Amino acid sequence: MTINPSQTIIEARRREFGAFLRSRREKLMPADVGLPEGFRRRTPGLRREEVALLAGVGTTWYTWLEQGRDVRASAEVLSALADALRLDPAERRHLFTLSDRPSADLPLHGPEDVPGALQRMLVSLAGQPAYVLGRRWDVLAWNAAAVALFGDYGLLEGDARNSVHRVFTDPAHRKLLVDWESVAANSLAMFRADSARYAGDPDFERLIATLTRASPEFRAWWPRQDVLRPLAGHKRLRHPEGGMMTFEYTALAVMDRPDMKLVVYTPLDEDGTSVRLKELLRRHSAT
Known part of the structure; x- marks a missing residue:
């Protein structure tokens, strides 16, 4: 048999x-x-x-x-x-x-807390800019290297600390991103995929409505229904102090927080990024 x-x-x-x-x-x-x-x-x-x-x-x-x-x-x-x-x-x-069925995690609501272990990991990544994104892509925590590269998130409040909002509405951040159009389009597609199970959630709907009013590109691209899985890749930045820099970025899921991710930027040798970043961090640590 x-x-x-x-x-x-x-x-x-x-x-x-x-x-x-x-x-x-x-x-x-x-x-x-x-x-x-x-x-x-x-x-x-x-x-x-x-x-x-x-x-x-x-x-x-x-x-x-x-x-x-x-x-x-x-x-x-x-x-x-x-x-x-x-x-x-x-x-x-x-x-x-x-049961061989797709997971049906219930959408979460309310304040999001970043585990202490993840906070300590952020601090230990002294030579790699990194931050933690919540379910709506709000920046929940960050390290000193991220402040040197992207600005002080602690000075931002409400939607201004949301990474999608920043990509589409912050002129300084747009200027920082060399390949803004492709970065913005990919970010939007990944955000749509992540937000699918929160369809109808008031916080998401309000953010989408705000961005639709504030950004012509968001208004044009959102109806396309483009989706992307979270991906790693390269991002080129033209920093006002550090000059041209190229990073490899990776988004890592946080196991016990299904809607939370750690985003890490690793400096590459391209454009002398490793050297430029070290100098930028040195100057910021001295201030």
Whole structure:
């Protein structure tokens, strides 16, 4: 008898999916989800019928899921199960991964905090300009090298500290970017891709409306619906003090903050950038 490796993997994943559902169900008590305690329970946690009720699915069908049967849950049902089982973001992603569905992380709202470890990493990157972007591409933290290269973010408030807003509305920043048009177009396409799951969010909608009014290029390009994955590349800058410099930039995802990224600029030998940056940083540290 020939064993199909792909089928074996699928079956193993179904079993793991069912075991994960069962483990989360057994961690919850009725009081955790607003249900009455009822009669004495012979096993820990919620009953299958209680989870099915909370998720709006049939008890038999939910039982099949826990048993690893050949049934497929839609993304909507997976979200309902995640809500019913009170899964945290990591558990929710795990549930979707085991079901071979795209992750459905819930959009985040409210203030964003930069972890202390990431703050310390920024400081340690003394020879590389770097900053942290939040979910709306607001600059949340930065290092001294970023201040020397891009200006003091601490002097900017509100939308002025948003990187998309700065690219399209700040004349000094536009002058700094040698290849402004391609940088702006790519930034806009990456921002659209990142903002997709926040469609309709008031903070995003207000920023987009502001940029539409303020920038003819943004107004012309936004309706094109162009999207790009976050990418690394080279960026040429004409700095008023440091002169012409070329950097390789990389955006790194922050694992426990899905909508946060660390952007690092590494000086290249091209245009004598490494030497120019060191001199620029020396002058700024002396002031």
